[in-house]
Amino acid sequence: MSIEPLERLGDAERIRGVISAVWGEQVVPREMLRAFQHAGSTLFGAESPQGELVGFVLGFAGLAGGFHVHSHMLAAVPGWQDRGVGRALKLAQRAHCLDVGIEEVRWTFDPMVARNARFNLVKLGAEATRLLPDFYGEMTDRLNRDDRSDRFEVRWRLSSARVERALAGEAEAPTFGGPFLVEADGLPRRVGEPAPGATVAIPADHHTLKAADPTTARRWREETTDAFARCFERGLAATWFDRGEGYVFERAERLT
Numbered sequence: 001m002s003i004e005p006l007e008r009l010g011d012a013e014r015i016r017g018v019i020s021a022v023w024g025e026q027v028v029p030r031e032m033l034r035a036f037q038h039a040g041s042t043l044f045g046a047e048s049p050q051g052e053l054v055g056f057v058l059g060f061a062g063l064a065g066g067f068h069v070h071s072h073m074l075a076a077v078p079g080w081q082d083r084g085v086g087r088a089l090k091l092a093q094r095a096h097c098l099d100v101g102i103e104e105v106r107w108t109f110d111p112m113v114a115r116n117a118r119f120n121l122v123k124l125g126a127e128a129t130r131l132l133p134d135f136y137g138e139m140t141d142r143l144n145r146d147d148r149s150d151r152f153e154v155r156w157r158l159s160s161a162r163v164e165r166a167l168a169g170e171a172e173a174p175t176f177g178g179p180f181l182v183e184a185d186g187l188p189r190r191v192g193e194p195a196p197g198a199t200v201a202i203p204a205d206h207h208t209l210k211a212a213d214p215t216t217a218r219r220w221r222e223e224t225t226d227a228f229a230r231c232f233e234r235g236l237a238a239t240w241f242d243r244g245e246g247y248v249f250e251r252a253e254r255l256t
Contacts, residue, residue, distance in 0.1 A: 001046045001054065003045070005044055006053075015028075015045070015056050016033070018054070018056055019073075022143075023141040024143075041060040041061075043057070046085045054076060054080040056075060057092070057093050059105065068105060068106050069097055069106070071090075071156075094156075098158055103157065103158050106153060107156075108151035109151060110144075110150065112202050112203070112224065113207070114203075114204060118243070121240055122240060125156070127157075128237060128238035129232075129252065130152070133225060135149050135151040150225055173240055174248050178195070179245070180194050180198040181223060186216065187220075190223070190227070197249070197250070198236070200231065201245065203220055
């Protein structure tokens, strides 16, 4: 594949095609995408050797809490997922931001999706700094319908040593301080109190669980939301994701 800036009017329709392939039918006006292009947003696409758009990343300027880029959408079409498309697009976004003097990118993601958690925290070196309960309200796309739209906000400090290590494949796991929320016979169970090194488990595949057993999936959503909130209230940030243990929380001030 190749990574290219998406600057032409026709690219807006191609982006809409990727959105439909990943999330289902979405009302994302071509005119809005065109405005993002004209304003100079970070908008890059991944193209197959045949010239097909197989993924894209979209970010725009944010002012809340300091100047940054808010990365709103990152997607790869089915058949191109888990093949490095997302990483390549994020590297293009990072390079562009650094070229124009922007040192931080932020975005939100569903903390129940294990694959995204590992990608964001371990592969990219971002840190989840706060919980946004039901951030988007009710959503109707095929990935998010019939679920609460809880989100983590992550900060990607582009020039930090942590990010440099992660992108070089040299990220180091923090010290595990013991479990806070664990999986017990398929259900969440609280253990102890949140402290540095605390781990919070999530289901291995939330989307599959939601389809097979909505009641259990809702229970996991409720229990993890409460556990995450208590960790953030204690001044902790999620800095790592271990497939066996879940999220690992560290003191946020250690990261700044």
